[in-house]
Amino acid sequence: MTMVRCAVLCVLFPLLASAAAGGSADPVIAEAQADARQARALAGSPRAIAWLVRMHALRDELPDLYLLAQTYADLAFRRSTHPDVRHAARMLLAEVERARGRLVKAHDVLEPLGFVQSFYVLGAFDNEGKSGCDTDFGPEARLDLSAVYPTRERETGWRRLELGSPDGYVDLASVLRPNHEAVGYALTFLEAPADTRVDLSLGTSGAFKLWVNDELALSETRYNQPRPDQARVQVTLRKGLNRVLLKVCQSTGPFGFYLRQQRAEGAKESAHPVLPPNLPPLEKGPKVNAQRLPDVPELLARELTKHPDDAQLRGDYATLLGWYRTFDETTRQDSAEADRAAEASFADAGLQLLAADGHDDDPNLQRRYLTRALAADPKSVLARIDLARLDLDRSHPERALEQLDGVLADSPGSVEARLLRAEAYALLDQLPRSVKEVEDTFLKAPEVPIAAKEAARSSRRLNRPKDAIERYRVVLALRHDDQDARHALASLLADTGRIREAADELRTALKLAPFDNNTRVRLAELLAANGRLDEGLELFAQARALCPDEPELYEREGRALLQAGRRDRAIAAFTRALELRPQNPPLREALRALQGADASYGAKYVFDLGPLMKEAEAIQGEDAVYLVDYSYTRVQASGLSSSFHQVAVKVYTQRGVDAFRTFPITYSPDRQEVQVLRVRVTRPDGSVSESFGDSDRALNEPWTGMYYDARARELSFPSLSPGDVLELQYRIEDTARDNLLSDYYGYVDYVQTTAPKLRYQFMVDMPQTRPLFWNKTQLGTALTAEQTSPEKGRTLYAWRAQNVPKIVPEPSMPGWSEVATTLHVSTYKAWNDVGRYWWGLVRDQLTPNEELRRTVDQVLSGVDRKDELAVVRAIYDFVVTHTRYVALEFGIHGYKPYRVDRILARRFGDCKDKASLIHAMLEVAGVDSRLVLLRMRNLGMVDPEPASLAAFNHAIAYIPKFDLYLDGTAAFHGSSELPTADRHANALIVEPDGTARFLTTPEANAKDNLTRLTMEVTLKPGGEATLQGDSTIRGVDAPEYRRTYQTVTGRKSAFERGWAQAFPGVQVKKLELSDLSKLEQPVQLTFEMEVPRYSEVLDEGLRFYPFGSPRAFAQTWAPLVKRQYDLDLEMPWTQSWTFRTAIPEGSEVGELPANVDDETPFGYLRMHHRIEGGAVISEAELAITTPRIRAKDYPTFRAFLTRVDQAFARKVVMRKVEPAGPKSASR
Structure with a gap:
């Protein structure tokens, strides 16, 4: 490799000379x-x-x-x-x-820094919801190197690890499985020649605990990226071997640690790490006497307290925080400190650039700081380059070019500017120009690694492997440790048949990153595929020794063995891979083919349709009937699953054909795959068709602002006709490495639908270590339940039913789970389990940043902070009016909110995002609140058992002090106007400690939802009338008024449309509304309108409705003569009317309707009429106090509404009064 490096440098030197002369x-x-x-x-x-x-x-x-x-x-x-x-x-x-x-x-x-590289390692254990650091998984209470410990998926024991990395990092992610939300232990020994003091320095990927000689010496609860020297402690070591046990807790990202030891200042003796073959007994000696030492950022923080106005000092502090990561990553403390430094010194371009670097996830903030940097130093190359890069990231290459041309005019030697300009040309589809820019840059600056690397990439894109190889060698001559370049070079060498050179590059890569098992396996595959099987198998063995629980190792080894003709060993490797990761559909199918097996999970329980088709022949009067509705799900210990489905339907009518013409199968392409196993249409004459259409569509709903990563594979059957039987068999396989919701499995299945079912069967095959719970009490005898153990270590749960009746929907009936037989299964036993998991999922997303704190201060400006209700209202109003509803339900974010600082910055979010933002802002304001999972009213109530996440589809906030629920998605609603969908609904209030309360949200009071109308009516002889009125709307109807009348220009026409049915031809002369932006106030309207046909003109006078028009409450709320299901009116309400109709001159009241006082269990009507002050005063108040009407009470309720309609239908008669004639003169 030295000769190759020298050869490359020899090629490079002439280029360097040329560059020096011309650049x-x-x-x-x-x-x-x-x-x-x-x-x-x-x-x-x-x-x-x-x-x-x-x-x-x-x-x-x-x-x-x-x-x-x-x-x-x-x-x-x-x-x-x-x-x-x-x-x-x-x-x-x-x-x-x-x-x-x-x-x-x-x-x-x-080496003098004392990094420890020899350990026994153990794990990984579960750290779901960051709960693992407070759990003793065994080694803390008693160390035993021969012990075996249970983990979530398997048993594990101590393993020896002596693999030194060049930078001292111990990469547990490459050694332990699982390597996300995990806890690992590392044990080493420090041997001291005498009692001595040493400094231990740690850097971990999250919370940790450190024990020395069984004494807890240091611990930390924050979760951060690992860096050396994040925490330090000085301890006393005894003469001889000293135990050092480290527990590392990880949430996401890297999983590992740095540990180094050095002689303490003033100590005479040094210690050195050893790893004895057996656990030695504890040496007798002094206590550990742990003394925590300050970390580097802490030292600078102390200096900053003395000079809080020193902006450059604060900038240095921010840089150190960013380097050492000595803060919880959710707080983004480095970015916050950089912002403070930048805000304190607008004239310092460097500090503005530092702040901009901390906001690579927020282009708006980044641009703000970069613009300030440019204002402070208009010639700043770095600021202009960063602005250009930002424009490129935002797909504005034309703006980037403008910046970059200016940079290169001032600094023609800027390599980064030239490469960004090449990128801009590429985005503008000027590829030849882009390539030329890259080539020219490399010729002018071949000694700059980024120029050489981009030139190599360009050659590779242009399919010039020889040039690409030479250029990657230049990159590696300049930067020997560039692993990306080395892997790219190895791939090119392998592709061009230069196997030995490719293998050499991969071996060098392994020296630089010995924990990189992927490189090790890649090298093994390369050698095994090119006639060096034994060398390859030796590397596979090394990989297994490093990480024996990684299923991909066994799968890749199996494929290498299979390619080499070692079929039996390949089968053994595949079998082991499936033992470690059962949810691997392609591998399972490949193994099944190798073994000659054809049975798949669930297939042996399918129904024979022959007898059921005969049974269906006798059915009359139905559009369609399910012959079979069968689901089989096999759940692994990880929570991943495979589900098999058999659906068979007989269609009798054209309506039935239309209902089943298409069949959607919902899945998530990133995490699941759909296999259609059978589509068969059997005709009445016995002929069979297996043709069908197959398409795929997104489930996004842009009109409601909802976007999903889920899709629907839609099967269509154009030839389906009345009398046919349609049978489907399909499978949905989880293909992701990890379950989205840890090891949880839950499902809500509606047994009944709008078509009857002859056979229903729902089966779940679970590991015995994960018992399944279901709604036994609610189901009663509707389904038969059975548990069996078809194979060792597993339990098969089955629910079955025959001749399931259909549901005939009724208007305003309760949600489906209340009217249909519903099966609800879950692996959670108690609601506290659900609460703990979900709180662990969302907790870190709620951490406020400085911008959020500033926003809270702005929102509460002018609000008395001692008045907590006023604080709540102000923050709630801000969230509902300043954040749009946009739901990005991608992956885990279907359950987990985005970070509250991102929600605030983007000004949009879904229900859980908005609830989280309300919660975080209230926390900053000092108001106690909770997050709440909710099952919206329209879905129907579920039984308290089992505990489950599957039951909920919404999230809101709750203020315990005021027993107040807040829905951040409720646009135009005030804080007291909780939407009806959130009322009388199942909810789970999640406490900050993860405990949870399952309850039903309270129903509103009828007086809370009050609409009051006052009208002054002036009658005219021709039947016309002038109406002057005031209306006050309080409660759940108020938001719709705010929505309808938010546009000033359309208010009058909207108001006329609202009255047009009662008063055709109405003309509004005046309309005034209260300030609709004040959500906490009721809506008030003042209006005047002309009605052309208000009263009926009779020979003897006028006749009119005392309240302007009749009502049709019975038709609206009770259209059916009888009901099978309860009537859900969604909310209680009160309406009040006061009409004052002036008696025209020359008229008198001939007839007044009778007064009505009708009290019922459902509500009341109070209607009174009187003559007072030359006018007919008609007052009425109607209240529905019970929004849920039981089916048995429905006839009585309908009769009440009929009486209400009748009362409103009675009219007032005004008679003309004949004027008295002149009296005769007395004689």
Whole structure:
């Protein structure tokens, strides 16, 4: 490899000479030199590390690493350098030496830092909801290297791990399974020649606990990216072997740790790590006497408290936070501190750029800070390049070109600007120009790694493998540790048949990353496929030794063995892969084919349709009948599943044909696959057709703002005709590596539909370690339930029914789960289990950032913070009016909200996003609140058993102090106007400790939903009338008024349409509304209108309805003569009318309707008429106090509404009064 490197450099030197003669200096060099000067100037302070880190970020843009190496070495070996700066400089110097290909020197530089690389490892255990760090999985109470411990999916024991990585990192993600939401243990021993003090420095991928000699020495609860020296502690070691046990807890991302030990300052003796073959007894000696030491950012934070207004100091602090990651990742503390530094010094372009770097997920904030940086320094190359990159990311290459042309006019040597310009040309479909730009850049700056790498990629895209190989070798000559380039080179070499060279590159990659099992297996496959099977199998064995629980290793080894003709060993490898990951449909099918087996899960329980078809012949009067509705689901310990379905339907009429002409199968393409096993249409004459249409469509609903990653595979049957029998058999396989919702399985299945079923069968095959619970009480005898054990370690649950009647839908009936037989199954036993899981899922998403805190302050400006209800209303109003409803239900985000800072920045979200934003803002404001999972009213209530996530489809917030529920999606609703869909609905209130309460949300009071109308009526002789009125709408009807009248220009026409049915030809002369933006106030309207036909003109006078028009409550709410199911009116309400009709001059009241006082269990009507002050006063109040009318009470309720309609239908008669004639004069 040394000769190859030398040869490449020989080719490179002429290019370098040419570049030096014709190019201008890259501004990156000047930037690095400035950083180096600052680092040297601050060598006595931890602040120097911030400048080293900034300089190191330029590594791949610099033509030479000498400047970096010289600076790091100078600081690492200078006595006056701060100890933490020396340590950081050593680590960076080691990395630079690896990049220069000096691996031995890199090792020598790093060795004095004392990284421990020999361990016994154990795991991985479950850390679902971050609960694992507080759970003792066994080793904490008692260490036993021979013990076996149960995990979620299998048993595990201690394994010896002695694999040194070049940077000291121990990668548990490559060693333990599972490697997400996981807990791992690592045990090592430090041998001391005498009692001594040592400093232990840790960096972990999350929360951790560290024990020394069985004493807890240090712990941390935050979850962060692993970096060296994130936490430090000084402990006393005893003479001899000292146990050091580390527990690492991980949520997502990397899973591993750094651990190093050094002699404490003033200590005389050093310790060294050893790994004895057996667990030695604890040595007798002094206590650990653990003393926590400050980490580097903490040291700078102390300095910052003394100089809080020093913006540059705060910027350095932000940089150190970003480097060491000594904060919980959900808080984004580094970004927040960078923002504060930038806000404190608008004139500092560097601080503006630092703040912009912290917002790569928020282009708006990024642009704001970059624009400020440019304002502070209009010639800033970095600011203009970053703005151009932002424009490219936002698909605006034309704007990026404008910026980049300006940069290159000022700094023609900027390699990054040239490469970005090439990218812009490519986005504009100017590919020849883009390629030329890349080639010219490489010719001018072949010594810059990013130029060489982009040139190699360009050659590869253009299918020029020879050029690509040469250029990747240039990249590796410049940066020996570039693993991406090395893997790309290995692929090109293998593709061109240069197997030995490809293998050499992969071996080098393994030296640089010994934990990289993927490279190890790739090398094994390469060798096995090219006549070197034994070498390949040896590498497979090494991979298995490193990670024995990784199913992909066995599958790939099996394929290599199969290709080499080792069929039996391949079958054994495939079998082991399926034992570790049963949910692997393609592999399972391949193994089944190799073994000659043809039975698949669930197939042996399918129904023979012959007898059922005969049974269906006797059925009369139906459009369609299900012969079979059968589902079989096999659930693995991981929660992944495979489901088999058999559906058979006989259609009798054209309506039945139309209902089953298409059949959608819903699935998630990223996580599932659909296999259609059989589509068969059997005609009445016995002939069979197996033709069908097959299409795929998205389930997005743009008109409601809902977007899913789920799709529907839609089968269609154009030839289906009355009398045919349609049979479908299909399978839905989970193909993802992990279950979306941990190991949970739950399902709600509606046994009854709008067609009867002859046979119903629902089966779930579960591991015995995961019992299944279902709604036994609610089901009663509707289904027969059975549990069997068809194979060792598994339980088969089966529910069956025959001759299931159909449901005939009725208007305003309760949700389907209340009227139809419903089977609800779940692996959760109690609601607290559901609450703990979901709280663990959402908790980190609720962490507020500085922008959210500022927003809360702005929202509450002018609000008395002591008035908590006013605070709640202000925050609720802000969320519903300033965030749109857009649901991005992709993957886990169908259940997990996005981060609240992102929701606030984007100003949109779905129900759980908005509820989370309300919760987070209230928390910042000091108001206690809860998140609530809810099953909307229209779905119907479910039984309290079993506990399940499958029951819910909505999320809201809850304020315990006021017993107040808040729906953030309820646009135009005030805080007290909870939508009817959220009322009288199943809900799960999740407490901050993860416990949960399952309950039913309260129904509203009839007086809460009040509509009051007052009208002054002036009658005219021709039947016309002038109406002047006021209306007040309070409660759930108010939002619809706010929605209808939000557009000022359309208010009058909308109001006329609303009255047109009662008063045809109505003309509105005046309409005034209250401020509709004030959601906490009722809607008030004042109006005047002319009605052309208000009263009936009679010879003797006028006749009219006292309330303007009749009502049709019975027709609206009770159209059916009788009902089978309850009537759900959705809400109680009260309506009040007061009409004052002036008695025209020359008229008198001839007839008034009778007063009515009708009280019922469902509500009441109070209607009174009187003559007062020259007018007919008609007052009425109608209230529906019970929105749920039982089917047995429906006739009585309907009769009540009929009486109400009759009362409103009675009329007032005005008679003309003949004027008295003149009196005769007396004689």
